[in-house]
Amino acid sequence: MNIAHWASAHRRSILFLFSILVIAGMLSIYKIPEGMFPNISFPRISVAVETGDQPAEQMVIDVTRKLEQALRPIPGVQSIRSTTSRGSAETSINFKWGQDMQQVLLQVESAVNQALPSLPAGTTFTVRRMDPTVFPVIGYSLTSDKLTQIQTHDIANQELIPLLSSIDGVAKVKVMGGDTLEYRIDVDPSKLAAYGLAFTDVVQALSATNVLQAVGRIEDHYKLYLTLSDTRLQDLQSIENTVLKSGNNGFIRLADIADIHKDVKPAWLKTSADGKRATFLLVYQQPKSNAVKISHEMEQRLTDFKTKLPASLSISKWYDQSELVVSSSNSVVDSILIGVVLAALILLIFLRNIKITLIALLMVPSALAITALLLYLLGASFNIMTLGGMAAAVGLIIDDGIVMIEHLVRRIREKNSNKVPLDFRLREAAIEFTKPLAGSSAATIIIFIPLAFLSGVTGAFFQALSLTMASALLASFFLAWLAVPLLAEYLLKEKDANEKDTGDRFKNVQEFYRNLMAKLLDKPMWLLVGLIPIMLLGGYSYKQVGSGFMPHMDEGGFILDFVQKPGTSITEGARVVKQIETIIVNNPAVQTYSSRLGGQLGGGITESNQGDMFIKLKPFPRPTIDQVMSEIRNEINARVPGVEIETA
Known part of the structure; x- marks a missing residue:
């Protein structure tokens, strides 16, 4: 018994199995994470160090070099690159592709901790893996006409x-911008000298007074009490009454030699949204998490919580990566629907049978559902590469179904074929087409397999595409090989087999094609003469076509980086940024924007003369993103001197 007869004997079980796989695939769609890019672990670790206001030259000696020496012995290190500025340094360590980056992260943290005692006192550091999740997926701005920046910062930080x-x-939520309350102490040098005190006495007195520590235990009435000493400075009065010196003549308070008042902590970062001072909330996702679900849940929680916030506080979303993911998903659905409709029209025109058309059309959603199931089992996510692979596979899936259906119909409609039972004719036709179908599917799958073995960043991205295409083609092959003939046995009757073909309707086309091929085969050199110019033209065109790592997309927003002259103060920088903001606001295609001076959306060391803006565009219809970027770039270059900009 061959495979066709075995499949026919167990057709109910096979179709039931396919039905279960399709249903499981449809359910898995809601379980697969959604994100902008594939889950990629880049072989790079970043170490950011903060030491206060230490000069850059001293930072190189005391921090950067010592840090590099501590990191270099870690196994697998290929290169180390550092950037140093006043009070901060950032070191990037590149490793070999394929290393376990979670283990490497622990090794880097251990190396930095071992080097910490040799670094300046008060040094703090953060270690992070460089992958797509290091960039925020959602950005909110908090603005208010009545609340101060201190209050908006506290609401963001504490609530x-x-x-x-x-x-x-959600991996973390970070606050950027806003102001922090502090108490400013202006010491009068003459009064300090009159009391015989030094500035260090003031520092020591404040440090010794502002403490919280355990002082012991007390047992009383069969109970144990853990005691604490809390002398923390809670308000302005407690700071003023801090004792600097005491003796027989009384004591000297801080208020006797200094002026103390509330102030704002000096900040080297200014943030704004739509021209107003703003505090930003940046949301970072965990690896393999679902950005779309995070966005929906976040909107729901903020909506429910708004009743507990001040009425004057406005929370606006200026960046949401999930919007592009949803747009990509909708594009895939659109391409599937368009492909199904076009395939249905073609099948109806050529085969003139609704049941035959239905069999072929069931191939597309079934194959894509099984593909989604395979992606779920393999731990993949929906992203621009996997969704693009599914969209590209739609045509191949339809092709497999059409060629199998066409062969089955052609065989059962042949002359004298009605003498043989219909189910036998279908089985024989399926057996005949097994080798061509298997060869075609295998050849196509083999084309995509090498993409999975590419190295570097390119390989990391194209592995997702290769996996998706291979999964879709495997599902398509088994559906066309087994499900289509079995469905044909169920749905097709003798009257379907006895319907006339459409050959007469395309007799003129067939006759033209027959005459053309006869002439070309009679003189094949003419065909070669015609192909050579086409090949040469193709080679020339290949060299003229531009290239890039990622396809160009209109994401509905872009980043504008700006750099002013070195040494520009934060105040002067803010004045220049206002000029840029005026140009952006007046562009009719701009919906909203956010601005950072002295900081960047992606983090990293940034000087006070640097910053960026994220500009979100209005929905279509509007000019393309390239046109908007060009307009804004040209206007800034013409009207704002002394600033270099770059859009991406």
Whole structure:
């Protein structure tokens, strides 16, 4: 018994199995994470160090070089690159592709901790892996006409971070911008000298007074009490009453030699949204999490929590990566629907049978559902590469179904074929077409397999595409090989087999094609003469076509980086940024924007003369993103001197 007869004997079980796989695939669609890019672990670790206001030259000696020496012995290190500025340094360590980056992360943290005692006192550091999740997926701005920047910063830090950090898939929520309250102490040098005190006495007195520490235990009435000494400075009066010196003549308070008042902590970062001072909330996702679900859950929580916030506080979203993911998903759905409709029209025109058309059309959603199931089992996600692969596979899936259906119909409609039972004719036709179908599918799959073995960043991205295409083609092959003939046995009857073909309707086309091929085969050199210019033209065109790592997309927004002259103060920089903001606001295609001076959306060391803006465009219809970027870039170059900009 061959495979066709075995499949026919067990057709109910086979179709039931395919039905289960399709249903499981449809359910898995809601379980697969959605994100902008594939889950890629780049072989790079970043170490950021902060030491206060130490000069850059001293930072290189005391921090950067010592840090590099501590990191170099880690196994697998290929290169180390550092950037140093006043009070901060950032070191990037590149490793070999394929290393376990989670283990490497622990090794880097251990090496930095071992080097920490040799670094200046008060040094702090952060270690992070460089992957797509190091960039925020959602950005909110907090603005108010009545609240101060101190109040908006406190609301973001004390209320919104705990609220949003507990959402499943959120790695962290970071506050950027705003002001922090502090108490400013202006010491009078003459009064200090008159009392015989030094500035260090003031520092020591404040440090010794502002402490919280355990002082011991007390047992009383069969109970144990843990005691604490809390002398922390809570308000302005407690700071003023800090004792600097005491003796027989009384004591000297801080208020006797200094002026103390509330102030704002000096900040080298200014943030704004739509021309207003703003505090930003940046949301970072965990690896393999679902950006779309995070966005929906975050919107729901903020909506429910708004009643507990001041009425004058406005929370606006200026960046949401999930919008592009949703747009890509909708594009895939559109391409599937268009492909199905066109395939249905073609099949109806050539085969003139609704049941035959239905069999072929069932191939597309079934194959894509099984593909989604395979992606779920393999731990993949929906992103621009996997969704693009599914969209590209639609045509190949339809092709497999059409060629199998066409062969089955052609065989059962042949002359004298009605003498043989219909189910036998279908089985024989399926057996005949097994080798061509298998060869065609295998050849196509083999084309995509090498993409999975590419190295570097290119390989990391194209592995997702290769995996998706291979999964879709495998699902398509088994559906066309087994499900289509079995469905034909169920749905097709003798009257379908006895219907006339459409050959007469295309007799003129067939006759023209027959005459053309006869002439070309009679004189094949003419065909070669015609192909050579086409090949040469193709080679020339290949050299003229531009290239890039990622396809160009209109994401509905772009980043504008700007750099002013070195040494520009934060105040002067803010004045220049206002000029740039005026140009952006007046562009009719701009919906909203956010601005950072002295900081960047992606983090990293940034000087006070640098910054960036994220500009979100209005929905279509509007000019393309390239046109908007060109307009804004040209206008800034013409109207704002002394600033270099770059858009991406």
